[in-house]
Amino acid sequence: MFVRALSLRDFRSWESVAIDLAPGRTVFLGSNGNGKTNLLEALGYLSSLSSHRVSTDAPLLRTGTTRAQIGAAVVNAGRELRVDIELNQGVANRATINRSPVRRVSEVLGILRTVLFAPEDLALVRGDPQERRRYLDELLTARLPRMAAVRADYDRVLRQRSALLKTAARSRQAELATLDVWDGHLAAHGSQLVAHRLKLIHELSPHLIEAYSSIAPESRPASVRYKSSLSQLPLEYLDVTRTPEPDDADMLEAVFLGELATVRAKEIERGVCLVGPHRDDLELYLGTEPAKGFASHGESWSFALSLQLGAFALMRSDGSDPVLLLDDVFAELDRRRRSALAKVAADAEQVLITAAVGEDVPDELEARTVHVEAVNSPQGRVSQLRS
Numbered sequence: 001m002f003v004r005a006l007s008l009r010d011f012r013s014w015e016s017v018a019i020d021l022a023p024g025r026t027v028f029l030g031s032n033g034n035g036k037t038n039l040l041e042a043l044g045y046l047s048s049l050s051s052h053r054v055s056t057d058a059p060l061l062r063t064g065t066t067r068a069q070i071g072a073a074v075v076n077a078g079r080e081l082r083v084d085i086e087l088n089q090g091v092a093n094r095a096t097i098n099r100s101p102v103r104r105v106s107e108v109l110g111i112l113r114t115v116l117f118a119p120e121d122l123a124l125v126r127g128d129p130q131e132r133r134r135y136l137d138e139l140l141t142a143r144l145p146r147m148a149a150v151r152a153d154y155d156r157v158l159r160q161r162s163a164l165l166k167t168a169a170r171s172r173q174a175e176l177a178t179l180d181v182w183d184g185h186l187a188a189h190g191s192q193l194v195a196h197r198l199k200l201i202h203e204l205s206p207h208l209i210e211a212y213s214s215i216a217p218e219s220r221p222a223s224v225r226y227k228s229s230l231s232q233l234p235l236e237y238l239d240v241t242r243t244p245e246p247d248d249a250d251m252l253e254a255v256f257l258g259e260l261a262t263v264r265a266k267e268i269e270r271g272v273c274l275v276g277p278h279r280d281d282l283e284l285y286l287g288t289e290p291a292k293g294f295a296s297h298g299e300s301w302s303f304a305l306s307l308q309l310g311a312f313a314l315m316r317s318d319g320s321d322p323v324l325l326l327d328d329v330f331a332e333l334d335r336r337r338r339s340a341l342a343k344v345a346a347d348a349e350q351v352l353i354t355a356a357v358g359e360d361v362p363d364e365l366e367a368r369t370v371h372v373e374a375v376n377s378p379q380g381r382v383s384q385l386r387s
């Protein structure tokens with residue numbers, strides 16, 4: 001797929017811009033802080049409904065404004081769809097598809113699929129489990145948009161159950177009957193989420209291993225493993241080579257419920273939900289060692305890049321290339337990693353790249369260049385395209 005046109009209004013440093021884009025490679029070139037990443041961030045938002053840099057929408061609205069708009073025309077297998085999102089301060093966000101309003105903004109998920117590789121991705125290897133859970137869940141949702149509802153349901157139940165546990169912890173008296181109901185909901189949604197994550201990891205793992213070995217052939221092999229907070233889950237289910245079965249979610253739900261019964265006293269005492277997908281992790285290994293705290297800087301970069309290239313390969317195997325967004329990453333890579341990434345980029349349907357200087361982008365990519373600059377205007381400092 002590719003983005004044929006992107007338009008922004010009051011998004012980050014962009015007051016108003018409309019850019020025509022084409023398949024192949026485009027580099028957004030400009031000095032630091034001029035607004036290049038903001039363009040990729042907008043596309044990332046359109047595809048995942050979240051930013052790779054911030055966890056709330058507020059910083060995405062241009063300073064002093066109360067509404068940001070992102071619009072794109074996306075072509076997939078010859079069919080074009082127009083998608084527009086409005087980010088509003090204080091009121092709910094809104095979206096349209098082909099100019100028709102949708103009931104839920106999440107209905108736009110799946111129209112634009114992207115894989116974004118950015119300096120922040122180092123946190124996938126070095127950061128907390130929540131970074132890796134987010135990576136997994138966004139990939140899950142990109143491939144299977146209905147998972148957005150499962151995630152939202154799980155998060156809602158988790159919040160409500162956590163609030164109940166806190167009350168129970170404070171008053172030292174559990175509303176046991178109510179808690180039973182929430183246990184049921186938590187296990188139902190949580191087991192769906194875990195079953196899909198396990199299936200995803202099973203499918204992703206070969207692509208990831210291959211990506212890592214092509215980027216860092218001299219290094220120990222990379223591998224991944226799901227770490228579940230369900231201690232009663234039979235270990236075979238965590239084996240990435242095991243082919244998932246259709247009834248895995250049922251089995252997981254039963255294990256989840258059993259586990260909740262086991263930890264209930266502890267949960268009431270501490271006032272938090274102790275088990276479930278919100279406590280799980282995607283463990284990364286180099287050889288037999290965990291990558292976190294063990295991998296060198298270069299190996300960590302290679303691993304982070306492999307996670308994204310693995311995601312790209314997996315989505316490609318689903319039938320259509322996602323748009324590859326590369327945010328200022330070539331400068332961070334050594335020669336071998338650069339050329340491994342350039343090889344993937346040269347072959348992808350559409351790649352949008354940001355760079356501060358042209359020399360950072362490998363020549364073999366033969367990219368079209370779009371210059372970005374920031375200027376002082378009556379609206380403050382804003383980004384614009386330079387022709």
Ligand SMILES: Nc1ncnc2c1ncn2[C@@H]1O[C@H](COP(=O)(O)OP(=O)(O)OP(=O)(O)O)[C@@H](O)[C@H]1O
Pocket residue numbers: 011012013014030031032033034035036037038039058059060061062063328354355356
């Ligand atoms: N909500 C906002 N409103 C107005 N300007 C913003 C907002 N958020 C960020 N900016 C501005 O956007 C600029 C950063 O843009 P961006 O991250 O796209 O830069 P960049 O060109 O990718 O830079 P680098 O090469 O350093 O990564 C900064 O000048 C920042 O002040």
